[in-house]
Amino acid sequence: MNKKHRMFIRMVMASLLRRRSRMIVALLAIVVGATILSGLGMIYYDVPRQMSAQFRSYGANVILTPSDGTALKDSAVNQSMAFFPSEQLEGYTPYRYENTKLHNLPVTLAGTDFASVLKTSPYWHIAGTLPNQNGQTLVGKHIAEQFGLRVGDSLEPINSFEVTEDMDVTALLPEEVYTDPATGERYCDHILSLTVAGILETGGSEEDYIYVTLSDLKDFTLTDRGYDIVEVSAAAREDALKGYLTAINQQVSGVSAKVVKRVTASESTVLSKLESLVLIVTIVVLALTMICVATTMMAVITERRREIGLRKALGALDSSIVAEFLSEGLVLGGIGGLIGSILGYLFADVVSMNVFSSAITFRPLLLPITIVVSVVVTGLACLIPIRSAVDVDPALVLKGE
Amino acid sequence: MFFRMITGAFRRQWKKMLMIAMTVALGASIATAMLNVMLSVGDKINEELKAYGSNITVVPRSEAVISHLYDVDETEEQAEYLPEETLGEFLTIFWANNIVDFTPLLDTPATVNGQEVPVVGAWFDHHLAFVKKGTTYERNTGIINLRSWWDITDGTWLDEAKLKGDRYAMVGQKLAATLSLKAGDTFTVATDHGTETLTVTGIFESGDDEEGMLFTTLSTAQRLTGAEGQYKKAEVSAITSPDDELAVKAAKNPDLLTGDEYDLWYCTAYVSSICFQIQEAIPQASASAVRQIADSEGKILEKTELLMALITLMSLIGATLGISNLVTSGVMERSAELALMKAVGAKNGQITRLILTEIILTALVGAAVGYFMGYAFAQIIGQRVFSSSIEMSGMVAFLVTILVIAVTLVGSLPAVRMILRLRPSEVLHGGH
Structure with a gap:
């Protein structure tokens, strides 16, 4: 490194250090600009993902039904679930419906997996608790009103059928089975003893069902025929979902997968609005902030017209003056950009934790982008006042015009 | 003299003052735009969320009780209806303006070509005029907006206003395939109460059970059911406030609220208070929230x-720092001038007054310009994103003015303090 270069670096550094208060003003402006740039950038990139997860509160957006009119088997369900990327799959819940009688009135029993049911139906309002073992039941509000059921009450739906030779009767109690003396045929009134753990309020058709565990339903009906419907909640956009479903419909036999249009179509509409809201807000705020940074830089440089004039009077070349001031600006821009991008990340993380209770994904690419933008904006902002100062006759500048 | 000095400063230093005013204007425009967007974003997103359909259902109150009291079998259960006149009552409740859309529904099993078909009667885009106590309430409402996710795959929506008579139907895709119906076809639907010949206006794809149903006008369904002037269920889509503690407490039993709590609850657009008001207006009805829609709406709005x-x-924060930054540097720059004033005998108080008046006048001009810029930005955001204008709140103008004055004052503080400590001789000598 030759002498000239060393002198140049010394001049830039000395100027930055000597004029501390002014430089802090300039640096602060750049840091604020860079913080907003990287913070909003990160929020903008993360909002669709985070919001999409919020929209899962509408519940299942895909349903699987048997394509051949029978029932869904575990193997087919597991095979289908493999098509959803695991980080997008919020959960899935199988349902099996059986008609039966309670106090001689027809009711529908729904067997389900209570461990996953709130993943696909987060909007269920339960008075009491969710059943966590066999023998407990969740009763729809209509049914509860109809039969006057409260939490803790017991109910005993009865499954009446004719006992045939090929039936597995190990689950039946001896006193449930009786023989018709006239025909010699054996009948059974199989009872399922349930305790109401909770009462379900949804405002929808779910209020008309009695929910029990799948194994209770299996014991009650003496069969395990599979599921009538499987609800799936996946945090994916409509297009991606349709892609998975096409693959499932083609490759898994016996399964017909459909999107719940009400949920997916509405989600696309609202989510795209939200995204464009954040985008346009980001653009407006960024543009204004950058102009703000530029004006501050311009003010700081304009102040130093006397210095420029003095240098020129002493014989400095225009180009060397421009180069020096510009590098001062660029050093400031670089430092400010770096500090700002880190602050921006911290800010975005605070926002994400507060709004969505999850950490923000760090976008490494935003770091260089923020620094480059800060450097370019400061550079441009310096250039304009320097050029006008350099173009002026030093005598005029020094005189204080 | 004071005024002459101030006007003089503006005339001589207009470039610097312009710079400060411009920065203040930029900061103020960010503040104005963002505050206004923030205040109205709830309403806007709420309107968008109406795409999910109704969040309240209204059914006859006695439906659930009848079967319990008399132990009647489901199949023989006496159907319970609500009179059609009660629909107008939706327009008279306290939160009527928050009710965006509603439709009555009347379903009945019927047969078409010997095949069992569920028929649903509804309003499509019905013009409702309701007179109560001398006031006429009018509204166009119906299922068109409550089924925004329907794709019309063939034909058009059933347009009640344009079509003559009421013998039209919209058929779900699945049902249309089994009956091999397409738009413009006519077919006969029969029930115990009579037969109707209907024309298909459109085929729709809905992605749910409704694809296997047939939707017709309410009046046609009433004739098919023998329930003239009646409906079975109403779907209501209302703009609601997210539930909070008060709403949860009220949902359990409104009678347990204290007087003040009750008033607050009643006058807030909670889904539970709207349901309560509907039941007040239509005593024979029971209104309940559709949890899937109401709860999710609240969550998304809140987020x-x-x-x-x-x-x-x-x-x-960015705008504030930007403004105070420039104000600080703007004042500091003039140390020589201020030191000279001190040298010729100006008191500290006088100088401070002079400086602050100058700066605040500049900032206020900037703020005024910024407010209108912010207005423009808010409108751009509103039009771009929601295709509707954003309402400007008067509070924002007030807030922005206060903010700008406070920020300018705080921004000039360190500079003023420095100036007061200035030793004129040092500054004028040039060595600081």
């Missing part, structure tokens, strides 16, 4: 509002 509030806060 969006919080997100926007934090982005706004960030922009405000």
Whole structure:
């Protein structure tokens, strides 16, 4: 490194250090600009993902039904679930419906997996608790009103059928089975003893069902025929979902997968609005902030017209003056950009934790982008006042015009 | 003299003053735009969320009780209806303006070509005029907006206003395939109460059970059911406030609220208070929230509002720092001039007054310009994103003015303090 270069670096550094208060003003402006740039950038990139997860509160957006009119088997369900990327799959819940009688009135029993049911139906309002073992039941509000059921009450739906030779009767109690003396045929009134753990309020058709565990339903009906419907909640956009479903419909036999249009179509509409809201807000705020940074830089440089004039009077070349001031600006821009991008990340993380209770994904690419933008904006902002100062006759500048 | 000095300063230093005014204007425009967007984002997103359909259902109150009391079998259960006149009552409740759409529904099993078909009667885009106590309430409402996710695959929506008579139907895709119906076809639907010949206006794809159903006008369904002037269920889509503690407490039993709590609850657009008001207006009806829609709406609204509030806060901090920064440097720059004034005998108080008046006048001009710029930005955002204008709140103008004055004052503080400590001889000598 030759002498000239060393002198140049010394001049830039000395100027930055000597004029501390002014430089802090300039640096602060750049840091604020860079913080907003990287913070909003990160929020903008993360909002669709985070919001999409919020929209899962509408519940299942895909349903699987048997394509051949029978029932869904575990193997087919597991095979289908493999098509959803695991980080997008919020959960899935199988349902099996059986008609039966309670106090001689027809009711529908729904067997389900209570461990996953709130993943696909987060909007269920339960008075009491969710059943966590066999023998407990969740009763729809209509049914509860109809039969006057409260939490803790017991109910005993009865499954009446004719006992045939090929039936597995190990689950039946001896006193449930009786023989018709006239025909010699054996009948059974199989009872399922349930305790109401909770009462379900949804405002929808779910209020008309009695929910029990799948194994209770299996014991009650003496069969395990599979599921009538499987609800799936996946945090994916409509297009991606349709892609998975096409693959499932083609490759898994016996399964017909459909999107719940009400949920997916509405989600696309609202989510795209939200995204464009954040985008346009980001653009407006960024543009204004950058102009703000530029004006501050311009003010700081304009102040130093006397210095420029003095240098020129002493014989400095225009180009060397421009180069020096510009590098001062660029050093400031670089430092400010770096500090700002880190602050921006911290800010975005605070926002994400507060709004969505999850950490923000760090976008490494935003770091260089923020620094480059800060450097370019400061550079441009310096250039304009320097050029006008350099173009002026030093005598005029020094005189204080 | 004071005024002459101030006007003089503006005339001589107009470039610097312009710079300060411009920065203040930029900061103020960010603040104005963001505050206004933040305040109205809830309403806007709420309107968008109406795409999910109704969040309240209204059914006859006695439906659930009848079968319990008399132990009647489901199949023989006496159908319970609500009179059609009660629909107008929706327009008379306290939160009527928050009710965006509603439709009555009347379903009945019927047969077409010997095949069992569920028929649903509804309003499509019905013009309702309701007179109560001398006031006429009017509204166009119906299922068109409550089924925004329907794709019309063939034909058009059933347009009640344009079509003559009421013998039309819209058929779900699945049902249309089994009956091999397409738009423009006519077919006969029969029930115990009579037969109707209907024309298909459109085939729809809905992605749910409704694809296997046939939708017709309410009046046609009433004739098919023998329930003239009646309906079975109403779907209501209302703009609601997210539930909070008060709403949860009220949902359990409104009678347990204290007087003040009750008033607050009644006058807030909670889904539970709207349901309560519907039941007040139609005593024979029971209104309940569709949890899937009502709860999710609340959650998403809350998140969006919080997100926007934090982005706004960030922009405000940025704008504030930007303004105070420039004000600080603007005042410091003039140390020589101020030192000279001190040298010729000006008192500290006088100088401070002079400086602050100058700066605040500049800032206020900047703020005024910024407010209108912010208005423009808010409208751009509103039009771009929601295709509707954003309402400007008077509070924002007030807030921005206060903010700008406070920020300018705080921004000039360190500079003023420095100036007061200045030793004129040192500054004028040039060595600081």
